[in-house]
Amino acid sequence: MKELFPAKQVMGFVFSLILTAVALAVYFLDMSFAIGLTVLVVTAFIQALLQLVVFMHAGETKDKWSIYGNVYFMIFIALITIFGTLFLFNWDM
Amino acid sequence: MEFFERFAIPHPSPAIYASMVVIGLTVIAIIAGLTYFKKWGYLWREWLTTVDHKRIGLMYLISALLMLFRGGVDAIMMRAQLATPDSKLLDAQHYNEIFTTHGVVMIIFMAMPFIFAFMNYIVPLQIGARDVAFPRLNAISFWLFFMGAMLFNISFVIGGSPDAGWTSYFPLAGNEFSESVGTNYYMIAIQISGLGSLMTGINMITTIMKMRAPGMTMMKMPMFTWSTLVANLIIVTVFPVLTVALAMGTMDRLFATNFFTSSNGGMDMLWANLFWVWGHPEVYILILPAFGIYSEIISTFSSKNLYGYKSMVASMVIISVLSCLVWAHHFFTMGQGAASNSFFSITTMAIAVPTGVKIFNWLFTMWKGKIRFTVPMLYSIGFIPLFTIGGVTGVMLAMSAADYQYHNTMFLVAHFHNTIIPGVVFAMLAGLTYYWPKMFGFMLNERIGKWTFWLLSIGFVLAFFPMYITGLDGQARRMYTYSEATGFGALNMISFVGAGIMAIAFALIVYNVYYSIRYSPRNIGSDPWDARTLEWATNTPVPEYNFAITPQVNSIQPFWDSKKKGHVLFPAKLDKIHMPNNSGMPFILCSIFFVWGFSFVFAIWPLVILSTIGIFACLVLRSFEKDHGRYISIEEIKETEEKTGGAKL
Numbered sequence: 001m002k003e004l005f006p007a008k009q010v011m012g013f014v015f016s017l018i019l020t021a022v023a024l025a026v027y028f029l030d031m032s033f034a035i036g037l038t039v040l041v042v043t044a045f046i047q048a049l050l051q052l053v054v055f056m057h058a059g060e061t062k063d064k065w066s067i068y069g070n071v072y073f074m075i076f077i078a079l080i081t082i083f084g085t086l087f088l089f090n091w092d093m
Numbered sequence: 094m095e096f097f098e099r100f101a102i103p104h105p106s107p108a109i110y111a112s113m114v115v116i117g118l119t120v121i122a123i124i125a126g127l128t129y130f131k132k133w134g135y136l137w138r139e140w141l142t143t144v145d146h147k148r149i150g151l152m153y154l155i156s157a158l159l160m161l162f163r164g165g166v167d168a169i170m171m172r173a174q175l176a177t178p179d180s181k182l183l184d185a186q187h188y189n190e191i192f193t194t195h196g197v198v199m200i201i202f203m204a205m206p207f208i209f210a211f212m213n214y215i216v217p218l219q220i221g222a223r224d225v226a227f228p229r230l231n232a233i234s235f236w237l238f239f240m241g242a243m244l245f246n247i248s249f250v251i252g253g254s255p256d257a258g259w260t261s262y263f264p265l266a267g268n269e270f271s272e273s274v275g276t277n278y279y280m281i282a283i284q285i286s287g288l289g290s291l292m293t294g295i296n297m298i299t300t301i302m303k304m305r306a307p308g309m310t311m312m313k314m315p316m317f318t319w320s321t322l323v324a325n326l327i328i329v330t331v332f333p334v335l336t337v338a339l340a341m342g343t344m345d346r347l348f349a350t351n352f353f354t355s356s357n358g359g360m361d362m363l364w365a366n367l368f369w370v371w372g373h374p375e376v377y378i379l380i381l382p383a384f385g386i387y388s389e390i391i392s393t394f395s396s397k398n399l400y401g402y403k404s405m406v407a408s409m410v411i412i413s414v415l416s417c418l419v420w421a422h423h424f425f426t427m428g429q430g431a432a433s434n435s436f437f438s439i440t441t442m443a444i445a446v447p448t449g450v451k452i453f454n455w456l457f458t459m460w461k462g463k464i465r466f467t468v469p470m471l472y473s474i475g476f477i478p479l480f481t482i483g484g485v486t487g488v489m490l491a492m493s494a495a496d497y498q499y500h501n502t503m504f505l506v507a508h509f510h511n512t513i514i515p516g517v518v519f520a521m522l523a524g525l526t527y528y529w530p531k532m533f534g535f536m537l538n539e540r541i542g543k544w545t546f547w548l549l550s551i552g553f554v555l556a557f558f559p560m561y562i563t564g565l566d567g568q569a570r571r572m573y574t575y576s577e578a579t580g581f582g583a584l585n586m587i588s589f590v591g592a593g594i595m596a597i598a599f600a601l602i603v604y605n606v607y608y609s610i611r612y613s614p615r616n617i618g619s620d621p622w623d624a625r626t627l628e629w630a631t632n633t634p635v636p637e638y639n640f641a642i643t644p645q646v647n648s649i650q651p652f653w654d655s656k657k658k659g660h661v662l663f664p665a666k667l668d669k670i671h672m673p674n675n676s677g678m679p680f681i682l683c684s685i686f687f688v689w690g691f692s693f694v695f696a697i698w699p700l701v702i703l704s705t706i707g708i709f710a711c712l713v714l715r716s717f718e719k720d721h722g723r724y725i726s727i728e729e730i731k732e733t734e735e736k737t738g739g740a741k742l
């Protein structure tokens with residue numbers, strides 16, 4: 001019975017609900033803009049990773065490296081784009 | 094009447110009325126022709142509903158050629174207007190519309206479908222697959238592109254063309270300065286075809302990752318397949334940025350948001366930033382597959398395998414990363430500081446290194462090879478010096494301090510045409526000539542082809558090299574006229590003559606197709622060029638299942654090895670083949686997308702809602718549809734192989 005019970009998925013589901021609740025709290029609790037946005041960004045990224053690993057089963061097959069390789073490449077490019085834009089318009093203008 | 098007034102053109106001219114008549118007559122002629130020859134059923138069964146990668150590739154090819162001529166007419170009109178000082182041929186508004194549509198059509202509706210045509214047709218054959226990974230998605234990609242292109246092309250007869258440049262910078266592209274629906278067309282049409290490109294990206298990556306023939310490891314893939322993989326990785330990386338930027342721009346124009354406005358907290362520079370985060374990698378999306386085609390051609394016609402395979406792959410991967418690190422060199426003069434400009438200068442210059450590696454690899458491939466000067470090879474040889482000049486002027490432009498001099502001048506126009514025409518257009522024409530016998534079963538005439546090459550090269554040099562000089566002398570781009578005192582007249586006249594010679598060369602291509610259809614011999618077999626890679630191991634015409642038996646791969650040139658070294662390409666036995674079914678869904682879905690786009694452009698909200706429901710209805714229907722494809726029996730395969738001259742069983 002224990003083998004059949006999808007413990008990982010149930011835990012993941014609960015955890016994603018908690019993350020949603022935390023993100024929602026930003027709206028109801030009175031906090032500064034910076035703190036609120038930080039909470040939103042952090043929970044959003046954890047949420048996305050959770051979905052990818054637990055519910056989209058990344059890393060459970062042989063082509064693990066190509067899935068994660070693509071993800072790392074995309075994260076790398078996204079960070080370059082964001083920090084490049086900040087560099088141009090905020091830190092150097 | 095008020096409802097219909099918005100469809101009128103804000104800035105009519107006799108040329109536009111003439112085009113309306115021509116478009117009307119063409120549509121009537123096509124409908125009448127299809128009805129008279131009873132081809133409606135054929136069209137629907139064989140083309141509109143097809144999911145075959147080869148047919149989709151051919152449709153991309155035809156669309157690209159049509160758009161090449163549309164964009165070419167724009168170009169000729171621009172050069173004619175600038176040929177003499179103070180010319181009155183076109184007015185400022187008309188000129189603005191023409192350079193805008195020329196840029197968009199050539200990049201997004203000509204170059205992109207041209208490379209997709211080769212990716213679709215060649216890649217599954219090169220890796221020994223039966224089709225792409227998601228055949229129906231592939232059809233949706235094509236029809237999205239096609240509907241986007243058609244939507245963009247009707248703009249100049251219904252409602253007016255966009256006129257803010259192909260870069261469509263805000264605030265110029267905002268409602269305040271671009272009142273007509275033209276820029277809506279830009280936003281929506283590119284959005285629709287961009288979705289198609291993104292799907293193609295995912296499709297091609299999956300195909301190459303998952304469907305290679307046994308034995309073909311990553312480092313045994315043909316160079317064109319490698320370049321396709323890298324280009325599609327860039328597509329998946331950067332097209333979402335364009336999607337978001339276009340969505341924000343659309344909302345600014347239609348829903349009064351303030352993303353790119355210059356007031357209310359908007360930031361107009363953010364558009365230029367997002368546009369070039371997509372736009373710079375985009376030019377590498379175009380040039381990398383072109384490099385792949387050159388690699389195939391140079392290797393074949395030098396009768397040698399490609400020099401420095403590993404360094405070729407490495408340099409493409411490095412280019413793909415660097416291409417995402419350089420976008421700010423498009424707006425060095427926007428006001429950011431020296432530190433960021435220096436950073437983007439250096440990354441830009443760094444791209445010259447892997448590109449140089451590739452140039453030397455091609456030269457070394459030819460070194461001591463037995464070179465055959467066929468038409469595809471002529472284009473490839475012409476490409477190397479001409480593209481290098483474009484690259485060198487690119488490094489000049491990359492110097493941010495010097496860029497203050499070059500920025501927005503004809504020097505820049507000369508530079509990017511100097512990379513795109515010998516880089517991409519030559520590659521497409523070389524690929525067209527090279528793969529023509531595989532696609533249609535006969536060769537294009539070599540003699541006319543050589544004439545075309547020389548006319549095109551000479552015309553290109555005459556048309557664009559004078560711009561380097563006028564640019565340095567201060568002629569600005571996108572100016573519809575100039576005074577006689579500037580002294581630009583003579584050089585611009587030379588440019589016009591060059592453009593005319595290029596137009597003759599393109600007309601010769603059409604004549605060559607006609608001539609070759611009539612006179613070219615049909616008994617050329619399936620390997621007329623004595624080539625090296627798997628796509629030439631199929632029969633001609635290629636059966637719908639590509640390979641009766643999945644090939645076994647041993648090296649980067651398995652077909653050559655099977656011809657010269659006794660490598661057994663098809664070791665297995667015949668088995669029934671699983672193929673996808675045709676479907677009308679992609680065409681219908683994308684037709685609804687066309688209506689959706691059109692009603693969005695003119696803000697006809699009831700129609701927008703209806704067509705959105707239609708799109709989702711299609712998606713739901715597809716989700717519940719059960720389609721397991723079909724099997725081709727062994728008898729049927731034998732029959733087809735017999736008919737297509739398959740002696741390989």
